[in-house]
Amino acid sequence: MLDTLRTIPTPEGIELTLKVAGPVPRAAAWSIDLMFRLIIVLAVQAVLAALGKVGIGISMLLWFALEWIYPVLFEVLWQGATPGKRQCHLRVLHEDGTPVGWRASVARNLIRAVDFLPFCYGFGLITMLLNRDFKRLGDLAAGTIVVHTERAEKPLAIPSAEPLIPNVSLALWEQRALIDFAERRAKWSDARAAELAAHALPLTRGVSEGETAKRLVRMANYLVGRR
C-alpha cells in the first residue's frame, strides 16, 4: 500500500507515524519565509538609508543573518518550524522522529547553499523528486526529515445513541472504521450512509435498510465507552 507515512518503532514498542512533506508544500513554506524576510529587510533598509554607508553595511549584515541564522534559530527554538513552515503546518525532525537539534539544523541550512544551485533550488528539487522521503541534499546530510504536523486533535464527535454491543468481535482497525463511520456520518446523505453500512454485512445482516446506519452508530457509541 502506497502512502506518505513513515513509521518509527520506539524502544517502548510504540509506532510513531510521520507524514513526510513533499516539494510543493515545502516550496510554499519557503516562499512565505522569503516574503517575511523581504519585508523585514525592506522595512529596516528604508530606515537605515538615512545612515548612508553604515546603514548599507548594517542591512547587509541583517540579510546575512536572515539567510543563515533565521532558519536555524526558528527550527531549533520554535518546534522545528520557521514562520513559513508553521503557516504550512510543516515541521523539521530528525529521521528518528526526535526534535531537530542545533547540529542537524545548522548542517541542513548550510547545505542549503548546495541545494540552491544552479538556480533557486534546482538540485534540491531534483533530489526531492528522486527520494522517497522527499529529502533535499541538506536533509540527507543532516539526517533530518520534513513532516506535516498533526492538526489539533478534534474531540470525538459521535452522535450519541443507545449503545449496542457489536455482534461480532472486531479487530482494532475494524473498531476504528466503525468509529470513523459514526464520526463522519453527518457528512453523508442517508442513502450513502446506508450504502456504506450495507458493506459491513456481519454487523448489519437482517436489519432493514433504513436502520443499518443507526445500528452502526449505536455500536460506535458502545466502542467509545458510552454505556
Next chain:
Amino acid sequence: MRVEDIAITLRPRSTWEAIDLGYAMAQNWWKPLFSAWCAVYLPAALLINLACWQHPGIAVFVLWWLKPAFDRVVLHVLAAATFGAISSLRDTLHALPRLWWNNRLAVSLTYGRFDFARSFHLPMIQLEGARGQDLRKRRRVLGREGRGAAVWLTIICLHLEVTLIASCYLMVNLFSPGDPAFQLSWQMLFNAEVSKGMQFFGNAVNVVAISVLEPFYVAAGFAIYLNCRTVIEGWDVELAFKKMSSRVHEATRSTTTMAGQWMACIALAFAAGFMLSNVPEAWAQNETTTPPQSPESTQSPESATMCPKLSPDEVVAQAGGALEQAEGADIKSFTPHTGAADAATRVLDSKEFGQYKDSWKIRYIGPGFKQKPPPKKYDWAWLKSVIDFFAQSVRMLAWIGVAIVSAGLLYLIARYVGLSGWGRQSRKFGPEMLFGLDIRPESLPDNVPHAARKLLDDGHPRESVSLLYRAALVALIQDGRIEIGRGDTEGECVQRVRRVYSIQHEPGNFLEGKPDYFSALVKQWQRIAYAREIVSAADIEPLIEQWAIYFIINRADSALRKSPVPPHSIVAASIRGGR
C-alpha cells in the same frame, strides 16, 4: 474501478498531504508513467519543432499549450496503476484515440486551458465521464474540499518548471570552460538575435523540464481528487467494512481449512527456527530485529489468516542477510588500514600532477588584421531610474509610517496623561450598567436619602431600596477604591467592600460601619428584588437615615447631565428581568 483494488492507503488527508501522495505515486510508478509520457510527448515535440523550424519560439508555446492533451495520457496510466492494473505501453498507445476523442479535449485546449485547477478537474472529465451540467455539479461538490489547494498546486508547479528550466541553462554555463556558453539575460526574451541553435537548445531544455515535472503535477491533481472523494464518500470506511466482511466470512467458513492454515503456520515457524539456529552468531548480532512471530502469540482464530508475519521468502532473506553480515565482519577485520596513505602518495607522485606545458598557437596579425571590437555594454541607466523611483517611494512610505506611529504614540500618551477631551472618559467611572441597573451618576436624583424617603412615604418600598442601593454602587465606583466589573454578583460587591474598607480604616473611624451598612442594604435589596418579600417600612427607615453617613455622590458638570431616568422603570425592568 473497485475500491478494493486500490493500491494506495485510503485515509482522510489534508489536501497538501494529498499533493505529496500524488508525488509519491508518480515516484512509485515512474516506469510506466514516464515511458508512456515519453512515447507520446517526445515524438510530438520533435514533430512540432520541425514544423516550426522557422520560428522555434512558437514551438515552445504550442507544446506548452498542448499540455492538457498529454496530461490525459499520464492520467490514463496513473488511474490504471492506482486501481491495480499497470497498463503496458501498447495498451496506452491503443487507448490514445479514445483519450483524445470525445474527452472534452477541444474545450481543454481552448478556454479550458486557463483552468487553474486543471489536473484536479481532469479525473472528473476522463474517469467519471462527466459533461456539461454534471461536470459543473461535480466540480462544485468536490471543489469545495480540494479546489484551493489544486490552484496553488498549479501555481507552484509552474514555478518549479521555470526553476528547472533556468537550472538547466545555468548548469550548462557552469560547466562550459572560459566564457559562459551564452549570455542569459532578459534581452533574450525579447530580442530575436539569438542563434537558431541556441533557440533549439532552449526548446530541448523546455521539453526535458516539462517531461520531468508534468507527470508529478497530474499525479498530484489526481491525488487531491481521490482524497476529496475519500473524504466526501467515505471510501476508507467502505474499504474497511468490506475487508471486515470478508474476514468474518473467511473465519466462519470451515474449520478444516483453518486447521490447515494453522499447520502451515506452525511448519513455517519451525522452518524459520531451524534456519536461524544454523547461524547463531549472526542472530546474536541481529537480535534487535523482529524475531519471527510464533502462531501461539496470535489470540483469536480470526487472525489466523494473517498469522505468518514473516513470509517464507522473508525468513530466508533475513537468515541470508544475517549470514552475509557475519562474513562481512570477518573480512573487515582482516583488511589492512595502512594502504591509503601510500596510495595517495603514489597518485600525487604520478606525472599528471605538477606538470608544466608550453603550448603554441599561430595567428595572423599582418595587414588587414582587425582586433575584435569589445562587446557593447548594455545601458542600464533606465533600471537605475526605476530603482531610484522605487527607493523614493519606499522612503516616502517609511516617513508616512513613522508619522502614523508617532501620531498614535502622541494620542496614547495624551490619553493616559488624562488630557480632557481625549479618549474614553467613562473608563474612570467603570461600567454604566450593573445588575441591569443604570449606575451613571446623572441618573440619580440630587438628594438621594430625601428621594428615597419620599418614595417610601408614597408606598413604593421597592423603588426606595433600589434607589439607595443604586446610589451606593455609584458612590462606591466613584470612590475608586473598588473595582466592580460587569459580571460581578451582589455577593462579590459586598466582599470587596468588606476587604477594602475594613483594612483601610482604623477602629473607631466612623466609616468602620460602612461594610456592615452596605451588606445590610444588599440584603434588603435581595429580599425585595429576588425573593419578592414584602419588607416593612421599619426595616428600610434606618437604611435611609444612615445612607448619607457613608456615601456621597460627586456630580459631574451639571451642564453635561443627561435627564435622569425615572427609577421606577429601572427597578421594574430589573425585577421583570429576573435578576
